[in-house]
Amino acid sequence: MNSALEFLLDQAKENENKAVMALSQARTELQNYYEQIEQIEQYRLDYCQQLVDRGKSGLTASQYGHLQRFLNQLDETLSTQRQAESHFKQQVDNCEQHWLEQRKQRRSYEWLIEKKQRDASLLQEKRDQKMMDEFSTLSFNRRRLNSGH
Template sequence: MENALGFLLEQSKDREDQAVLALNQARAELTNYYEQLSQIEQYRLDYCQQLIDRGKSGLTASQYGHLNRFLTQLDETLAKQKQAESHFKGQVDNCQEHWMDIRKQRRSYEWLLEKKQTEQQKLQDAREQKQLDEFSTLQFSRNKSTRDLF
């Protein structure tokens, strides 16, 4: 039984390590997502400023239409990026939940092993105490028999 629990504990430790790696990967992807989103937002702000600066010096309707279409494309890209946020957050949440479940399972195996070892130690202590009691009783009997002879 203890060997089976030990095996299960080792397997759960391996699964926990894998779950931690997956969680770290998901967190890194979320961080990368936010960095990309920030870069696109900054690019949009820079582009708007360029549009304003160029507008001050005069733009043709064609130039304005072209620049405005590009700005619309940037806005669409930002909207798509923002929709992806829930995916990345969901990945982190799922990985964290999975890791916590596996950690809980590992702790249960550890608790069972500790309980089993404590029970075995109590049995061993009881056997040793019984042997000591028997030895003491035997010693007492021998001493009494020896005293009775003299």
């Protein structure tokens, strides 16, 4: 029975480790997502500044149209990227929940194993005490019999 519990505990520890790695990966992906958004926003700011600088020296309608279309594409990209944020956050939440469940499972197996060990120790102490009591009773009876003769 104990070896079965030990096996289950080992499995639970392995599952918990996998859950921790998945959570770490999800957090890394969320962080990478934020960095990517920041880079696109910075690129857009830089591009807008270039547009202003070039506009001071004069732009044709065609050049302006081309630059405006590019800015619109950047805005669409940012909008699409921002919609993905909830996905990355949800991944982190799901992984966190899974990890908590795995940790709870591991702890319950550890508790069960410790309880079985405590129960076994208590049972052994009772057996030892019973043997000592029986031994004392036998010794007392022997002494009494020996002293009576």
